[in-house]
Amino acid sequence: MRSFRVAWAIAGREFAALFRVPVGWLVLALYAGLWGGMFVQFVLVPGAPATLRPLFATAAWLMLPIAPAISMRLFSDELRTGSYELIATSPVGDLVLAIGKFAGAGLFLLAMLVATLPLVVVLLMVSDPMPDIGPMLAGYLSVSLLGVLFLSVGLLASTLTASQTLSFLGAMLALFVWLLATTAGRSRAPEGIAEVLALLAITDRLEGFAKGVIDTGDVVFFVVLTGWFVLASSVCLSVRRWL
Amino acid sequence: MIEAVDLQKTFGRVHALSGVSFAVPPGQVTGLLGSNGAGKSTTIRIITGYTSPNAGWVRVGGVLASRDPIRVRRSIGYLPESAPTYGEMPVQSLLSFRASLHGLHGKARKQAVCQAIDSCGLQAVRRRRVGQLSKGYKQRVGLATAILHDPPVLVLDEPSNGLDPGQITETRSLIRRLAEGRTVLVSSHILPEIERTCDRVVMLARGRLCAEGDLKTLLAGGEHELVAEARFRTPASSSEALARARAIEGVDRVLPRAMDGGVARWRVEFDPASIDEAELRRTIGALLASVGAEVRLLERERASLEQLFLRLMEQGPETQADDAEPGSKA
Numbered sequence: 001m002r003s004f005r006v007a008w009a010i011a012g013r014e015f016a017a018l019f020r021v022p023v024g025w026l027v028l029a030l031y032a033g034l035w036g037g038m039f040v041q042f043v044l045v046p047g048a049p050a051t052l053r054p055l056f057a058t059a060a061w062l063m064l065p066i067a068p069a070i071s072m073r074l075f076s077d078e079l080r081t082g083s084y085e086l087i088a089t090s091p092v093g094d095l096v097l098a099i100g101k102f103a104g105a106g107l108f109l110l111a112m113l114v115a116t117l118p119l120v121v122v123l124l125m126v127s128d129p130m131p132d133i134g135p136m137l138a139g140y141l142s143v144s145l146l147g148v149l150f151l152s153v154g155l156l157a158s159t160l161t162a163s164q165t166l167s168f169l170g171a172m173l174a175l176f177v178w179l180l181a182t183t184a185g186r187s188r189a190p191e192g193i194a195e196v197l198a199l200l201a202i203t204d205r206l207e208g209f210a211k212g213v214i215d216t217g218d219v220v221f222f223v224v225l226t227g228w229f230v231l232a233s234s235v236c237l238s239v240r241r242w243l
Numbered sequence: 244m245i246e247a248v249d250l251q252k253t254f255g256r257v258h259a260l261s262g263v264s265f266a267v268p269p270g271q272v273t274g275l276l277g278s279n280g281a282g283k284s285t286t287i288r289i290i291t292g293y294t295s296p297n298a299g300w301v302r303v304g305g306v307l308a309s310r311d312p313i314r315v316r317r318s319i320g321y322l323p324e325s326a327p328t329y330g331e332m333p334v335q336s337l338l339s340f341r342a343s344l345h346g347l348h349g350k351a352r353k354q355a356v357c358q359a360i361d362s363c364g365l366q367a368v369r370r371r372r373v374g375q376l377s378k379g380y381k382q383r384v385g386l387a388t389a390i391l392h393d394p395p396v397l398v399l400d401e402p403s404n405g406l407d408p409g410q411i412t413e414t415r416s417l418i419r420r421l422a423e424g425r426t427v428l429v430s431s432h433i434l435p436e437i438e439r440t441c442d443r444v445v446m447l448a449r450g451r452l453c454a455e456g457d458l459k460t461l462l463a464g465g466e467h468e469l470v471a472e473a474r475f476r477t478p479a480s481s482s483e484a485l486a487r488a489r490a491i492e493g494v495d496r497v498l499p500r501a502m503d504g505g506v507a508r509w510r511v512e513f514d515p516a517s518i519d520e521a522e523l524r525r526t527i528g529a530l531l532a533s534v535g536a537e538v539r540l541l542e543r544e545r546a547s548l549e550q551l552f553l554r555l556m557e558q559g560p561e562t563q564a565d566d567a568e569p570g571s572k573a
Contacts (some may be wrong), residue, residue, distance in 0.1 A: 005343065005346075006344055006349060009343035010344075013332075013340050017332070020331040021331060042458040082325070082327030083327045085288075085293055085327060086321075086328065087344070088292075088293050089291040089292055089293050089323075090314045090345065091316040091317035091345060092316075093313060146349050199454075231253060241294055241295050242294075
């Protein structure tokens, strides 16, 4: 219970801090702008099906610069300013610390998705017949799961360096390689490796959600990998104490 | 109580600490001194759990830091050097957040925050963002976060950093007040400040312990010296007195220094095994009177902390401890 409260306090501070710095508002505006642009370009087209599927289908690539931009300051900024010394000497375990930071960034991601809800309202207002709500809910779930997975990769990157730029670039590069290897790279890879890449393919799993199908296996895939990266981040924090 | 035993820490090829052992008793303020690179910050970071030693151990309040680091960290209030903090947060929110990390919630948290604000004189700036405060106020915020959870152990790294003389005096009083019933370890470069604030000192040089003990004892027991100051009527009488003083049995050296108005200041180094200090004082007094000099000062030389510090830094890391406490040897 105590650990939960502490993690919640860290998450709350992190969430509020993202709204106190320009980068938070910038990321929020960028994401809403990207969604708005794609909505106008691909969804709000006369005769086109009333669905947000084009947005959800490209969610992985849209999230590619957004998640590292949110996560880059989580630990890197603390390491740069020295405030990490304060939280690292608090009676808080490294795992609780990593979970708290991650949860704060996750809450910000949810706020970012809430900012796109007016697009759903517009779609509901202008569509006749009304679009199916199920695929939209599944689509938002997929973007949330994808977002937190990307944030967890960014969290790990931010534990490794005091430079926000390096943290941002490192996380983005890792995610880009991941996406590229499991899409274009898969077709060129030898059979055994291609099978492994297929298992790690994010975009394949997003397609199911976009169709309105919530596969438990896909949800577990995102949850387990996210958990793994958060755990790895806490291990990196513990290793820091020995350096 | 803090016990550090045989602490060793290396950064690559650099030996930051090489077998440092010392104790910080409760109810006293202990100063941690050393020149740049002596290992002060590393020592403090090991005690507060920020970093782990390669060898050796730290016990805080009887708890081994390696065995129960969370409990040890809970018992410590820590002010890091230059008081880094979250500049975008208002003072009150920051303190509230820090209190949450220490497990304080609801009424207890509010009370702790109010007390810390009162103790550190932060009422006027409680709603302002920390990043907008002066260096002095930031330092006070750092102190407030350190005492927030009423810890039995306080570790303060350069607590007077950036404060004006008035604030330094206030901080000194605050530290002395906080020391009652607590274990306080203060690291500072301002030696007169350490001299005024601390009861004990631990000195480090090149990653090794070079002195540990009661401050008064260390300052008094460093040298066997007397200082004499007298106004002589003529230079000849001064020279004669100097020659006779040097001839006194048990006197090793007399180092004269001319001052304004015919006044000379002697530093008399003597061997206590050959001559008693009181007897030497009487002999020199009589000698000066016999040449018609007006004695202005004749007392035991008391080294300042600065002098002691410089001497020990020159000597290097050879342990000088005033008492036989466990772990007092490097």
